[in-house]
Amino acid sequence: MRQITLKDIASKLNISVTAVSKALKGYSDVSKSTRDSVIAMAEELHYTPNSVAVNLRTQQTKTIGIIIPSIVHQFFSKVLSGIIEEAEKKGYLVFTLQSNESIALEKKQIDLLLNKRVDGILMSLATENNDISHLQKVIDNKTPLVLFDKISKIINCSKVVIDDRESAYNAVTHLIKSGCKKISHFRGPLNPQNSIDRYLGYRKALEDNQIKYDPSLVYTCEAVTFEEGYEFAKKLYGQHKDIDGIFAVADLVAVGAIAYFNEIGVKIPNQISIIGFSNWFIGSVISPSLSTVDQPGYKMGKKALKLLFKEMNPKKKGEEFIPKTIVLPTEIIKRNSTLN
Amino acid sequence: MRQITLKDIASKLNISVTAVSKALKGYSDVSKSTRDSVIAMAEELHYTPNSVAVNLRTQQTKTIGIIIPSIVHQFFSKVLSGIIEEAEKKGYLVFTLQSNESIALEKKQIDLLLNKRVDGILMSLATENNDISHLQKVIDNKTPLVLFDKISKIINCSKVVIDDRESAYNAVTHLIKSGCKKISHFRGPLNPQNSIDRYLGYRKALEDNQIKYDPSLVYTCEAVTFEEGYEFAKKLYGQHKDIDGIFAVADLVAVGAIAYFNEIGVKIPNQISIIGFSNWFIGSVISPSLSTVDQPGYKMGKKALKLLFKEMNPKKKGEEFIPKTIVLPTEIIKRNSTLN
DNA sequence: CTGAAAGCGCTTACAG
DNA sequence: CTGAAAGCGCTTACAG
Numbered sequence: 187m188r189q190i191t192l193k194d195i196a197s198k199l200n201i202s203v204t205a206v207s208k209a210l211k212g213y214s215d216v217s218k219s220t221r222d223s224v225i226a227m228a229e230e231l232h233y234t235p236n237s238v239a240v241n242l243r244t245q246q247t248k249t250i251g252i253i254i255p256s257i258v259h260q261f262f263s264k265v266l267s268g269i270i271e272e273a274e275k276k277g278y279l280v281f282t283l284q285s286n287e288s289i290a291l292e293k294k295q296i297d298l299l300l301n302k303r304v305d306g307i308l309m310s311l312a313t314e315n316n317d318i319s320h321l322q323k324v325i326d327n328k329t330p331l332v333l334f335d336k337i338s339k340i341i342n343c344s345k346v347v348i349d350d351r352e353s354a355y356n357a358v359t360h361l362i363k364s365g366c367k368k369i370s371h372f373r374g375p376l377n378p379q380n381s382i383d384r385y386l387g388y389r390k391a392l393e394d395n396q397i398k399y400d401p402s403l404v405y406t407c408e409a410v411t412f413e414e415g416y417e418f419a420k421k422l423y424g425q426h427k428d429i430d431g432i433f434a435v436a437d438l439v440a441v442g443a444i445a446y447f448n449e450i451g452v453k454i455p456n457q458i459s460i461i462g463f464s465n466w467f468i469g470s471v472i473s474p475s476l477s478t479v480d481q482p483g484y485k486m487g488k489k490a491l492k493l494l495f496k497e498m499n500p501k502k503k504g505e506e507f508i509p510k511t512i513v514l515p516t517e518i519i520k521r522n523s524t525l526n
Numbered sequence: 527m528r529q530i531t532l533k534d535i536a537s538k539l540n541i542s543v544t545a546v547s548k549a550l551k552g553y554s555d556v557s558k559s560t561r562d563s564v565i566a567m568a569e570e571l572h573y574t575p576n577s578v579a580v581n582l583r584t585q586q587t588k589t590i591g592i593i594i595p596s597i598v599h600q601f602f603s604k605v606l607s608g609i610i611e612e613a614e615k616k617g618y619l620v621f622t623l624q625s626n627e628s629i630a631l632e633k634k635q636i637d638l639l640l641n642k643r644v645d646g647i648l649m650s651l652a653t654e655n656n657d658i659s660h661l662q663k664v665i666d667n668k669t670p671l672v673l674f675d676k677i678s679k680i681i682n683c684s685k686v687v688i689d690d691r692e693s694a695y696n697a698v699t700h701l702i703k704s705g706c707k708k709i710s711h712f713r714g715p716l717n718p719q720n721s722i723d724r725y726l727g728y729r730k731a732l733e734d735n736q737i738k739y740d741p742s743l744v745y746t747c748e749a750v751t752f753e754e755g756y757e758f759a760k761k762l763y764g765q766h767k768d769i770d771g772i773f774a775v776a777d778l779v780a781v782g783a784i785a786y787f788n789e790i791g792v793k794i795p796n797q798i799s800i801i802g803f804s805n806w807f808i809g810s811v812i813s814p815s816l817s818t819v820d821q822p823g824y825k826m827g828k829k830a831l832k833l834l835f836k837e838m839n840p841k842k843k844g845e846e847f848i849p850k851t852i853v854l855p856t857e858i859i860k861r862n863s864t865l866n
Numbered sequence: 867c868t869g870a871a872a873g874c875g876c877t878t879a880c881a882g
Numbered sequence: 883c884t885g886a887a888a889g890c891g892c893t894t895a896c897a898g
Contacts, residue, residue: 189643191892192891193891193892201869202869202870203869203891203892203893204868204869204870204871204894205868205869207892207893207894208868208894211893215868216867216868217867217868220867220868234640234641235891235892236582236641236643236890236891236892237641237642237892238578238582238587238643238890238891239582239874239890239891239893240891240892241874242582242873242874242876242891242892243873243874243891243892243893243894244892244893245874247578249642256607257603257606257610258600258603258604258607259603260598263597263598263599263603266597266622267596267597267598267624270597270622270624271624274623274635274638279621279638279642280621280622281619281620281621282606282610282620282622283614284607284610284611295614297574298614298619299619300574301575301576302577302578302589302619303529303576303578327529412810412811441811442811445811445813448813467808468807468811470752471781471782471785471812472811472812472813473785473788473812529875531876532875532876533875533876541885542884542886544877544878544886544887545884547876547878548878548884551877555883556883557883557884560883560884575875575876576874576875576876577876578875579874579875579876579877579890580877581876581890582874582875582889582890582891582892583875583876583877583878583889583890584876585890
């Protein structure tokens, strides 16, 4: 079955394609009788407009692209879901791509999206990120671009982030306020800005509370996994029996640490308090439940999309657009892995 | 900056658009010198083909749509990721939509995808599923359709599933073999085929092992949550102190039950063995770790897409296509919530 | 109020 | 080997 076109309706009704198009779009310069008969016929034939043709003609696709490092990842899937729902409300559909933390893939995917003439692109960057030529390409191409969560400071475009430094600061301060004196940090990889910022927040909190920074208490995750948390906890406790607090760069890592301490019978939070980052579901169902920093993924997705839309209009008209950065607030979630 | 078109290249080179198009597509009836100069010029101008125009002309969009009940859900996000990667390899991009378990939304989303003239649709259905008119619409429209995981038996299209009945049978048999005599089932909602099938597998396993079915040991989840698992465990244990096995319709529910028993000091697996379904990450990191049925989400996504591609060719040529159902094998993952 | 015409950016059958 | 022409299905400026 070939799809029904305007032409089909026009010839059935013996009128012009122009009239059919106008009638269907509710233009005022069409007689009521024409309009009614067109609408009736369209219904009868189950006409659905071919948006490919519309896109070509109107030079916009009502489509946006999103590239995230990974889909099977609670935070990103929340962001994704926020974006998709918000887009749908405005009649936009979303192409989803995952970079698997590879810049090479990111580059290819950007080309794919540009080929598809998406009206905008949303991205959270791969970790190994020093090269931003592909992002510059998007900007040079005048396609609106918004970065979220894992961003690059050196690219001039709109961004939606949380304040990782301050959030980490608050998390560590919570540990200190609840009595911790010797606090370890299981940090993220060396490159990504947000793991750097969380580390800096950790140091600042120590400093502001007159606790001396001790590099031997800092462990660096490569993959940010449960296993790393487990291993680091083991090493840390082997060397520092008097450790009484851990701030982990991510909930998964914190959960790994909890698993180790549960195993060897170290009491959490009485002997050691642990706080994570992100507020993944898993933290709420383990025992003890995990205190953490709530990172508003769903909201971040919605905000990022709104920012993108704001950028789309000026760009279409060729006007200048000034990039904007939105910082979303976070919140400490106190559960049972920290005191009081 | 306007996008570069074939026409731009043609006029720069003083040749026809036809020649440019052919050169770029590597047609043999173009002289080497023309081809070379076209390719050089395309590169110089950073030409990227406008796929909207290509799509309109070739009547295929190299695009597929996927509708799942929820994105923030480990199983579905795995399927999604399998689909997206497989699609990308073949040069296809994927529109992702979530139905939030609403048939009304499913209907709208199908219309959106049909408007976009996607080359195929992949779906896992909303739970409240009695109405399949929208699926029939896709089929009538000759758009290839493949259902996975949450399918409808009454629609005639290709499907990728696991054998829920047999998998559940194996799970319960594992409990029995490890010594359980009084086994409860926390089942899924009454409608979806897979929760029905898992329930039937449970009954069959009891029957084959001469254990009398006792309806008072069956609890029905509405939302399939951690909380339900916790509550049901409490109720169950209140009424049946001698219960020694639980088969939960999903890992989350099983984890809720484990949390309750941990809390009141009932030993798992010694006093009560618990097995879940799906093999979510969470089951591997709680204590005791959860025995479960591995449901191959990533693989399911890949298979579903392959099936869709197989269907696309015959349909394009107007040939008949015979729907096919693929049943993927599952595997019992033995961890520490069951004996031996 | 109506419709012929141009054009969005491609591809491809056809003629030379 | 090359290019003029038609056409995919729309929208819209323009003439009547």
